[in-house]
Every structure is written in C-alpha cells, then in structure tokens.
Amino acid sequence: MSDPERAPARTDAETSTRARIRAGDREAFAALYDAYARAVYNHAYRLTGDWSTAEEVMADTFLDAWRTRERLEPDGGSLKPWLLGMATNKARNATRGLGRRLAFLARRPAPPPVADFADETAGRLDDARRLAAVRQVYGRLRRGEREVLALCVWSGLDYGQAAEALGVPVGTVRSRLSRARARLGRLTEERLREERAQNTSNRREPGRRRGEAEGEAAFAARPLKEIQEGSR
Template structure:
C-alpha cells in the first residue's frame, strides 16, 4: 500500500469546496494511472481517453459521496473507473456535451513511431483480454486491479466496494482457472511474460 500523508486529502478537501486548481492538480496527478487502467480494460486508447475524462467528471458530480482511502484518491478513482466501464453508455449520455466539445477539437497526428507503438499496445492488450474473457466480470476486475495495477487486497476492496475476503477468493479463483486454461498454450504461445505484479506508485 502506498501512502501520501495528507496530500490528496488536502487537495480533495479544497477541490470539493470549489477550488478548480486543486481538482486540476488531482487530475494531473492521477489521470495517467486512470487512463492506463481504462486502456487495460478496453484495449482501445481512444475509448480509454473518453473514460478517463468521465471518471473525473463522475467523481466531481458525486463529490459528496467520495471517500478517500487513507490519504489517496486513487482507490476511489479505480472504483469509479470500474463502474464507468460497466455503465459506459449512461455516462456518455450524461457528459455528452463536454465530450463533444473536446472531440470537436482538431487532433494533431501522432508521429509514426508513436502511432505504431500505440497500435502494437492495442494489439497486445487485446490478446491479454482475450485470455481472461471467460472469467466472470468480478474476477476480471480483481485480476486487473491486484495483478495489473498492483493494488493490495485492501485497496482493491475499497475500489470495488466488496469485502477483502471476496477480493481474495476472486483472485484465487481467477488464478486457478487461468492456470488451467493457459497451461496448454504456454509451449507455443507468442507471449511469454513475467509473473510479477507491478505496484502503482
């Protein structure tokens, strides 16, 4: 579990009281993490961009309900992102005006290397998502948060709004099923990757 004493809490307190700069600071601090989490759940950078914006808009809309996990806003943002992924269309309707304004802006093209890197990442991510698609949705969520995002059980429990025991059992079940499904493919699969989890800063 990572810890930032009072930093997010101070900013959130100020943002909730109407300070745009403080909310902007929280956006600067966490949008990259949210953006990449949304990408990892969708394998689409463009969709991840929309979702990231919606996560912060939803956080602001429901600000009276926000509860920080310790001194970090991040578990809450992961929870909003997970819900937004479920209710994508509803969120799109709610924030369509803001989304339309930003989408209407001209976008400078990426350079060739960046474009290739992003396409390659989308391709890789689709492979990863295909490999877990047979898991129940709840198991996929726990897997994404604990293994890909490096959250501890407690943080994942806060993000998903479930007891810590549920997180543990879902992760154990997901691992068991994946092991069964993946073993035969390991000998000739195109991607042999690390068995580590990466902790978020």
C-alpha cells in the same frame, strides 16, 4: 504489493487534498488529474479493450469525480481507489450489451511480468511466449476476475484498496483474485498445449518437385489394366 491487512497510511497531504477537492478547489483537482489520469486510462483500457472507449471512460470518470466531489470522505488515504472504482463502473456500462471479449491483450505490448506469476513458471517456458498466451486467454476470465486482476496486479492496489474501489469486502477481493490467478494459469497452460499441438501438426515433409508430383498424378490417373500390363 503492500500488506493487505494494514490500512493505507493516511497523510496530512492526502487529507488536505480531499478537503480541497470537496471544497471545489480547481487547482487541487487539476493536480489529481495530472497524478492519476494515466492510471485511470490504462485501467479503463484493460477493462474495455478499446482505446477510444478508454478515453471516454477516463473523461467520464473525472467528470463524475468533479460532479460528486462533495460525497468524497474528508479523511482517508490515496484517492486512486476512489477514481479506479468509478472507472470500473464506467467500463462496465461501456461494454454492457456489446458482448466484447477482452482480446485486446493479444493486440497490445506485453504488460510488465508479475513477480508471483512469473516465479511459478520460471524455467518452464520462455517468458515472452507465456505472456503472449496470457494475453490471448485473459478475455476468457469472468468480469469480476478481470477487474481484480486489473486492480491488484496491473494498477498495484492492495486488497483493502481494491475492496474500496469495487465496493466489496476484502474477503471477496481475496477469493476473486485467487480464483482469477488459478483460472488464468489453467487457461494459459491449455493455450500453450494447443500451440504445441498445432506446431506439431504443421511439421510436414518437404514437398516433392513439380515433375515428381506430375508424374505421380499421371500414374494414378492411368487405368488399372494399363498399369498391370505395363508392369509385366
């Protein structure tokens, strides 16, 4: 992740792209789509947990980007925060009222390991097992926590870009990300402990052979008096 205290570098190419899109240049907008469609789609999927909904969010994002192109600032850096900010709002609307818990991470391939998170846990448990636990508890985070993780960790935005995308101060992004990482780590540890306890409880002695089981059942069914007389 780049230095969060430094504003993204502005290039003449980015400024030119912004100007062309503002002016309604379809070729420039097509190039924008080609460059960021996959990033917008992946971001939408992480926030909605549904492939078809993610496709709708992506389509609506670029449709709104074209419709509102004249509001785009003529100067600035990468257009990725602008698009992901719109996608975040679209994803909120798509999931509002559905009560969807983002359990999608348990149903999809593991995301690439995050360096700062993996380093903290290296050597304690197998990475694949820990990542599986992360996927299972990710949906239990608050919406704001999921959003900053999706933007800063998986989409690679720095604090400034994430703040631009969410329309909040940089300090808010910092605090949310810190809380999200801490809570995700705690929930992950809890999940791993639950799995260890479950694995322990599932360890049972080998079952008896059929004849032995039937013999014991018949013995248990005999009247107490008969058992006592037979034991003399």
